[in-house]
Amino acid sequence: MIATTRVQALRAAEERRYIDTHRQSAAAAHRSAARFLYGLPMHWMRDWPLPHPLFVDDAQGNRLRCLDGHEYVDFCLGDTGAMFGHSPEPVVRAIAEQAAHGLTAMLPGERLAAVGELLASTFGLPRWQLALSATDANRFVLRWARAITGRPKVLVFDGCYHGTVDDTLVDRAADGRTIARASLLGQVHDLARAAVVVAFNDLAAVERALDAGDIACLLAEPALTNCGLVPPQPGFIEGVQAACRRAGVLFVLDETHTVSSGHGGHARVHGLDPDMLVVGKAIAGGLPCAVYGFTDAVAQRMTAAKDAAPPGHSGIGTTLSANLLALAALEANLREVMTPAAYRRMLAAAQRLEQRLLAVILETALPWTVTRLGARMELQFCAETPCNAAQARAAMDAQLEAALQLYLLNRGIVVTPFHNMLLVPPMASDDDVDSVVSAVRAFVAAVSS
Numbered sequence: 001m002i003a004t005t006r007v008q009a010l011r012a013a014e015e016r017r018y019i020d021t022h023r024q025s026a027a028a029a030h031r032s033a034a035r036f037l038y039g040l041p042m043h044w045m046r047d048w049p050l051p052h053p054l055f056v057d058d059a060q061g062n063r064l065r066c067l068d069g070h071e072y073v074d075f076c077l078g079d080t081g082a083m084f085g086h087s088p089e090p091v092v093r094a095i096a097e098q099a100a101h102g103l104t105a106m107l108p109g110e111r112l113a114a115v116g117e118l119l120a121s122t123f124g125l126p127r128w129q130l131a132l133s134a135t136d137a138n139r140f141v142l143r144w145a146r147a148i149t150g151r152p153k154v155l156v157f158d159g160c161y162h163g164t165v166d167d168t169l170v171d172r173a174a175d176g177r178t179i180a181r182a183s184l185l186g187q188v189h190d191l192a193r194a195a196v197v198v199a200f201n202d203l204a205a206v207e208r209a210l211d212a213g214d215i216a217c218l219l220a221e222p223a224l225t226n227c228g229l230v231p232p233q234p235g236f237i238e239g240v241q242a243a244c245r246r247a248g249v250l251f252v253l254d255e256t257h258t259v260s261s262g263h264g265g266h267a268r269v270h271g272l273d274p275d276m277l278v279v280g281k282a283i284a285g286g287l288p289c290a291v292y293g294f295t296d297a298v299a300q301r302m303t304a305a306k307d308a309a310p311p312g313h314s315g316i317g318t319t320l321s322a323n324l325l326a327l328a329a330l331e332a333n334l335r336e337v338m339t340p341a342a343y344r345r346m347l348a349a350a351q352r353l354e355q356r357l358l359a360v361i362l363e364t365a366l367p368w369t370v371t372r373l374g375a376r377m378e379l380q381f382c383a384e385t386p387c388n389a390a391q392a393r394a395a396m397d398a399q400l401e402a403a404l405q406l407y408l409l410n411r412g413i414v415v416t417p418f419h420n421m422l423l424v425p426p427m428a429s430d431d432d433v434d435s436v437v438s439a440v441r442a443f444v445a446a447v448s449s
């Protein structure tokens with residue numbers, strides 16, 4: 001059994017150890033403090049469970065080095081941006097070559113057609129547009145969906161995260177109502193006017209929401225990856241897809257994280273047939289870039305909507321989107337990095353990690369589990385994989401999570417903060433995997449009574 005007092009004591013001891021061994025990071029934080037809000041370039045970077053931020057000196061493959069010279073095996077990988085390892089050589093080479101010939105011009109380069117072929121052959125959708133981030137891609141997809149259906153609302157799942165897209169930052173209240181997330185800053189619009197939220201794995205609730213006739217699209221990850229990890233129950237996503245078709249609602253998958261399921265993403269691996277699909281983060285090897293694909297039928301409706309609109313701003317696009325550098329990185333990544341062979345290595349290593357962590361859970365008789373989706377997995381503090389966000393939230397224990405993550409970091413292992421996600425890149429060795437397993441076993445021993 002986990003003893004809360006032991007968790008607290010261990011966390012305090014690990015904080016002291018971190019402070020003692022990360023003097024250069026502390027000094028860098030001190031130097032930045034006066035010029036940056038909270039001393040950081042993005043305020044939420046302070047949400048890592050660390051006494052002060054960790055500053056990166058170098059990142060290569062699945063290794064990070066901090067300013068104090070400590071090396072870490074990275075299973076966070078920039079929360080998926082570096083899913084195939086930091087600075088993949090083909091992407092670095094393509095960026096260097098292109099950088100000498102223009103970074104951005106608000107015009108395409110010759111490689112555009114090749115990029116289109118690679119996107120189509122990888123993900124199976126014929127038509128594509130680019131954006132600078134997955135947030136933007138989702139925002140643009142929503143606008144297109146509303147434009148072509150003439151309907152106002154987006155249907156999302158409780159526990160979703162699709163970036164900082166206003167309309168999707170909603171929660172499901174205890175009484176089932178759609179409400180804005182309490183944590184949002186500067187929220188003035190009533191998000192419930194533009195969004196409906198239902199529980200994941202509840203097909204009847206999806207069908208009821210679709211019946212209202214005011215939904216433009218369902219925007220969903222095929223598994224929730226931002227509220228722990230909640231996979232779809234057998235037939236659920238297929239049922240949602242069929243229900244959307246019956247209701248004339250666009251079935252949109254955000255594969256920004258679930259592209260870890262296998263080559264071509266979760267939809268391709270599991271034979272789904274989305275109307276539109278979004279991938280960001282890792283799609284250009286870590287350089288800011290996102291893509292969204294769609295069917296020929298959707299493309300026709302998009303061009304009809306655009307042609308019918310008066311000239312001027314569409315509300316879709318940003319100046320730096322599809323810049324020359326991003327196109328070069330995208331081509332190199334799709335062609336040489338995000339390959340079936342890379343996925344084979346990732347999935348094999350992820351399977352090893354899952355099995356060994358499950359063995360630790362079995363031998364310590366803890367009511368925990370490991371839920372895996374391809375190369376991504378979550379260590380969850382519940383005996384069974386949760387089936388919706390409410391169950392996933394109930395299994396979270398912020399104190400235990402923070403203590404575990406700090407304990408791992410002090411032993412040279414980085415996992416994704418805010419939940420216990422481990423993403424396994426192609427270069428993860430058996431030793432890398434086994435180092436996590438040993439550290440988790442030692443952590444459990446240290447906090448058990």
Ligand SMILES: Cc1ncc(COP(=O)(O)O)c(C=O)c1O
Pocket residue numbers: 079133134135136138161162163164221226254255256257280281
């Ligand atoms: C599923 C999903 N979609 C979209 C995003 C937004 O990505 P970005 O922050 O790169 O815009 C995230 C970010 O975590 C995500 O998890």
